[in-house]
Amino acid sequence: MAYSFERPESFTGALLTPVQMAQADALAGDTARLMEAAGRAIARSIMRRCKKVPVLVLAGPGNNGGDGRVAARYLAWEGWPVRVRDFRTADPAEVARAGLVVDAIFGAGLSRDLDEHTISLLRAAKNLVAVDVPSGLDGASGQVRGFAPQAAFTVTFVRKKPGHLLFPGRALCGEVLLRDIGMPVSIIGRVGPDIWENSPSLFTLPPRDTGGHKYTSGEVTILSGTLPGAARLAAMAARRAGAGMVSLAAADASPLPEAGIILRHDPLDRLLEDPRRLHWVVGPGLGVAAAGVALARLLQTPGLAILADADALTACAGTPKKLRGVCVITPHEGEFTRLFGTIGPDKIAAARRAAALTGAVTVLKGPDTVIAAPEGTAVINANAPPWLATGGTGDVLSGLIAALLTRGMAPFPAACAGVWLHGAAAQEAGPGMLAEDLPSILGHITQG
Ligand SMILES: NC(=O)C1=CN([C@@H]2O[C@H](COP(=O)(O)OP(=O)(O)OC[C@H]3O[C@@H](n4cnc5c(N)ncnc54)[C@H](O)[C@@H]3O)[C@@H](O)[C@H]2O)[C@@H](O)CC1
Ligand SMILES: Nc1ncnc2c1ncn2[C@@H]1O[C@H](COP(=O)(O)OP(=O)(O)O)[C@@H](O)[C@H]1O
Ligand SMILES: [K+]
Known part of the structure; x- marks a missing residue:
């Protein structure tokens, strides 16, 4: 059985781009009802989380502003001191005096960089709650268009957007509160989400074969070279x-x-004579020249599942088509840039391009690792703690994904599962962990 990628029927964990969100809105038709629910959700979140202080709602020209106006109405009903200002005429000095600013200027409809007046308003806010996204944040890419404020928290609706998970957007949003406003799941299905937040609901780990022996559990061969620790x-x-x-x-x-x-x-040729030796890791600490030679040799052998990392990626710098036939690639941003050129403002688009070009599941590593399949499905990972950024953790990830492949998982779910388990292990290890602390934790969290 190929343990394949699982799209939850409820579309839990699906991410909607602003374009898809607008499509859902159009299909649902009843914007007033959705806006009422959105505004009520914003007001409730504020009342639950904030002290009662004078609130200023900065309202924009579209539905984001509409959500903010509804929220103001609910806050006022509950006795909160609240004023609403049209962003075009609002005064930065008044914004600076507010105990809490509700940023309802732009959400999914942001179409160009913020102008100086809007930036001066948002800069003046000392304590800000964002509606849908902090204004100026591109919900598709997590990039900032001119300026975007730091939010204490962000209330969003229906499904999260990629920009809530991709940096710098993730940091600017603060905690993201996802609220159901009654959008039918069938409409989300019709929009057809193709980007997901990584989580165990997207994959099933294969159970251990109770009647098996060591070879039925799969064999992984890892090429070792100049830095054998990797x-x-x-x-x-x-x-x-x-x-x-x-x-x-x-x-x-x-x-x-x-x-x-x-x-x-x-020699490699001898190792390749063993038909059980199907799963290979090429690159960590191997040396660039040796990695290039070994990769080319492995690719001549049909039927292998090859994970290419580190030096094997650098060996293909500028000639990414040399990776065709590889099953999974795990570049960090530097390796990715050497292979495919600059990532640009859209990390998902970059990972998808790389996957389509090479035919390999592409794991573009970082604090917001993006995993892209050659046919275009993309997953964003958000469980990696900052202390995972330490030498050798990438090597651990390569071995982990190779093991999941050898246990029978298809490449895309194996990559998603590997990245998620890697982050979970780092969370369990805690701050100050070393790469070598991860394997023993993986021992108990990777069993099916
Ligand atoms: N999709 C949904 O299901 C729902 C969406 N809702 C809200 O609707 C929002 C999206 O609404 P809209 O599509 O009306 O978009 P926005 O409210 O984000 O704003 C769009 C308007 O702002 C203008 N604009 C965009 N960027 C600008 C810039 N930099 N400077 C000046 N003007 C600019 C556009 O030309 C347009 O007139 C969401 O973010 C969310 O807050 C909610 O009402 C609930 C339901
Ligand atoms: N700021 C960060 N927060 C969380 N995880 C991170 C961060 N930066 C990098 N990572 C993760 O740490 C790992 C580093 O891998 P890599 O760069 O290949 O390091 P090495 O070559 O030393 O093993 C990747 O899994 C990456 O996603
Ligand atoms: K906003």
């Missing part, structure tokens, strides 16, 4: 994540690895 980290992760056999293939006489990792000094 390959060992990948190997430790692969073993803990349930690969039955893990071999390090080292051309030279590298020092003995940990007990339980098999060290092979055979």
Whole structure:
């Protein structure tokens, strides 16, 4: 069974771009009712989370402004001191005096950079709650158009937008509160979301085969080279994540690895004679020249599942088509840029282009890792704590994804599951963790 990508029927975790959100709005038709529900949700969130202070609602020209006006009405009913100002005539000095500013200037309809007057208003706010997104934030990409304020929290509706999860948007939103305003799930289905927030509801980990032996659980071979520690980290992760056999293939006489990792000094051609050796990790600590040669050789052998990382990616800098036939690539931003050119303002579009060009599931790593399938489905990961940004964690991720592949998962869900479990392990390890702390935690969170 191929453990495939699972789209929840409820579309939980689906992300809607501003264009898709507008389509949903048009299909639903009843904007007034949705706006009423949105405004009530904003007011409730404020009343629950904030002290009663004078509130100033900055209202824009579209539905975002409409949501803000409805929220003001509910706040006033509950006895809150609240004023509404049209953003065109509002005064920054008045904004600065407000105890709480509700930013309802622009949401999904943002179509150009903010002008100086709007920026001066938003800059003056000391304590701001954003409606849908902080005004100036592009909901599709998480990029800032001219300026966007820092929100204490953001209330959004129906489904989150990619810009809530992609940096710098994620940081500017503060906590994102997703509120149901009665948009039918069938309409979300008709819009056809193709970007998702990563979570375990998108994949199922294969159960361990109770009647199996080490080879039925799959074998992963990891090429080791100039920095053998990197390959060992990948190997430790692969073993803990349930690969039955893990071999390090080292051309030279590298020092003995940990007990339980098999060290092979055979030439690559010899290793390829074993038909069970289907899953390969190429790149971590291998050396760029060696990685280029090894990758080319592996790609001549049909039927292999190859994960290319680190030096194998650098070896293909400027010639990404050399990666065709690889199953998963895991570039960080530097490796990605060397391969495909600048990422630009839209990280999802960049990852999709790379996946389409190479045919490989592309894991564009970072604090907001994007995983893209060659046919275009994209997933944004948001569970990685900042302390995951430490040397060697990328090697662990490679070994982890390779183990999930060898356990029978298809490449896209294996990549999604690997990235999510990697973040979950780092959360469990806590601040100050090292890459080598992750494998033992993976041992207990990767069992099906
Ligand atoms: N889609 C839905 O299901 C719902 C959406 N709602 C709200 O509707 C919002 C989207 O509404 P709209 O499509 O009316 O869009 P907005 O309210 O974001 O604003 C669109 C208007 O602002 C103008 N504009 C855009 N960028 C500008 C700039 N930089 N400077 C000056 N003017 C600019 C546009 O020309 C347009 O007139 C959402 O963000 C959300 O707050 C809610 O009412 C509830 C339901
Ligand atoms: N600021 C951050 N917050 C959370 N995770 C991060 C951050 N920066 C990087 N990461 C994650 O840390 C890992 C680093 O991988 P990589 O750059 O390949 O490092 P290395 O080569 O040292 O193993 C990736 O999984 C990446 O998604
Ligand atoms: K807004």
